[in-house]
Amino acid sequence: MLSYLQFAEDWFGPLRLFQFISVRAIFAGVTALFLGFIFGPRLIRGLQSFGARQAFREKEEVGKLAELHEGKAKTPTMGGLLIFGTVLLSSLLWAEPNIYVVTAMVTYSLLTLVGFADDYLKISKKNSKGLPGRFKLLGQLLTTVVVLFLLLGPLTDLLTGVQGKAVGSSSKMLELWVPFYKDVVLQGMNVALVFFLFMLTLCGSSNAINLTDGLDGLAIGCTVTVALTYGIMAYASGNYLISDYLMISFVPGTGELAVVCAALLGGSLSFLWYNAHPAEVFMGDTGSLAIGGLVGVIALMIHQPLTLVIVGGIFVMEAGSVILQVASFKSRGKRIFLMSPIHHHFELKGWKETKVVIRFWILSLLFAIIGLATLKLR
Numbered sequence: 001m002l003s004y005l006q007f008a009e010d011w012f013g014p015l016r017l018f019q020f021i022s023v024r025a026i027f028a029g030v031t032a033l034f035l036g037f038i039f040g041p042r043l044i045r046g047l048q049s050f051g052a053r054q055a056f057r058e059k060e061e062v063g064k065l066a067e068l069h070e071g072k073a074k075t076p077t078m079g080g081l082l083i084f085g086t087v088l089l090s091s092l093l094w095a096e097p098n099i100y101v102v103t104a105m106v107t108y109s110l111l112t113l114v115g116f117a118d119d120y121l122k123i124s125k126k127n128s129k130g131l132p133g134r135f136k137l138l139g140q141l142l143t144t145v146v147v148l149f150l151l152l153g154p155l156t157d158l159l160t161g162v163q164g165k166a167v168g169s170s171s172k173m174l175e176l177w178v179p180f181y182k183d184v185v186l187q188g189m190n191v192a193l194v195f196f197l198f199m200l201t202l203c204g205s206s207n208a209i210n211l212t213d214g215l216d217g218l219a220i221g222c223t224v225t226v227a228l229t230y231g232i233m234a235y236a237s238g239n240y241l242i243s244d245y246l247m248i249s250f251v252p253g254t255g256e257l258a259v260v261c262a263a264l265l266g267g268s269l270s271f272l273w274y275n276a277h278p279a280e281v282f283m284g285d286t287g288s289l290a291i292g293g294l295v296g297v298i299a300l301m302i303h304q305p306l307t308l309v310i311v312g313g314i315f316v317m318e319a320g321s322v323i324l325q326v327a328s329f330k331s332r333g334k335r336i337f338l339m340s341p342i343h344h345h346f347e348l349k350g351w352k353e354t355k356v357v358i359r360f361w362i363l364s365l366l367f368a369i370i371g372l373a374t375l376k377l378r
Contacts, residue, residue, distance in 0.1 A: 036270020080287020
């Protein structure tokens with residue numbers, strides 16, 4: 001909302017700076033970072049007093065892994081509430097409230113509720129089952145319906161932002177762009193195909209980050225690089241000159257999503273402060289499902305959903321390892337990995353937890369660089 005201060009530049013000249021997305025993005029990131037530092041300890045103490053402890057699988061089910069993670073039993077979960085609060089407040093403060101920002105925040109809020117319900121059931125039942133898979137899928141399905149209503153419905157003509165830049169989302173969301181190709185591949189897609197694409201991306205990204213969140217700092221550290229990368233992509237997508245130069249889709253108004261990504265970056269860094277090994281708090285499904293959905297819907301709105309496979313390469317590796325493990329065991333009766341997701345495989349091979357995490361961070365950074373390179377390789 002502070003973006004409106006740009007109209008008071010006649011009263012105080014420096015306020016014109018608030019018209020620049022880059023300036024507001026910096027403020028959003030710093031705001032989220034400091035909010036996390038301020039409220040993090042309070043939230044952790046609150047979760048501890050509530051008894052919000054992570055439920056782990058028994059030794060009979062996971063073997064040696066239970067011994068490796070034995071010290072995590074008293075660590076509170078649901079720390080995703082900290083990320084949610086910092087990102088939501090920072091975004092509302094610094095981003096123009098156009099249709100894309102509103103859609104991103106609604107998506108994030110709905111999936112936070114789904115993840116919160118899952119974590120609450122795990123805590124109350126004191127087991128790792130949580131919310132049944134069909135109800136999680138239903139929550140993701142309903143979120144997709146709400147997203148498409150926002151982007152294709154009547155609200156698009158009302159939520160155009162402070163300067164009215166966010167126009168034409170209804171037609172823009174019916175386009176499909178792919179990496180390495182300099183023109184739109186499909187234009188005027190039918191709603192059923194758009195729904196399938198959105199549902200697949202939202203479910204895939206939220207579940208993939210959820211699977212990655214198994215070691216201290218792993219998922220949130222990779223989220224930092226993904227948020228930074230999509231912040232750059234969103235800024236380029238909303239800028240006519242840059243998008244024209246790179247030959248990518250120009251979607252008016254999506255530049256404001258760079259502010260949201262900056263808030264996610266700052267919130268993730270502040271959470272990493274408490275989630276670094278040995279973790280003081282876990283994000284839980286409250287954080288992982290929602291962050292995945294937020295990243296997924298941003299990728300969709302800036303016409304970069306397929307690039308997410310590259311930028312989020314670590315998340316793809318984690319989800320892919322689970323799929324391959326299950327498929328191999330059901331078809332051949334043999335496992336490919338010692339355990340899936342793949343970070344547990346390396347743990348059981350004798351790698352220290354911190355070594356696995358840092359090496360995966362390095363890979364995440366490399367994937368992000370490759371993803372950014374696709375913007376020019378057309």
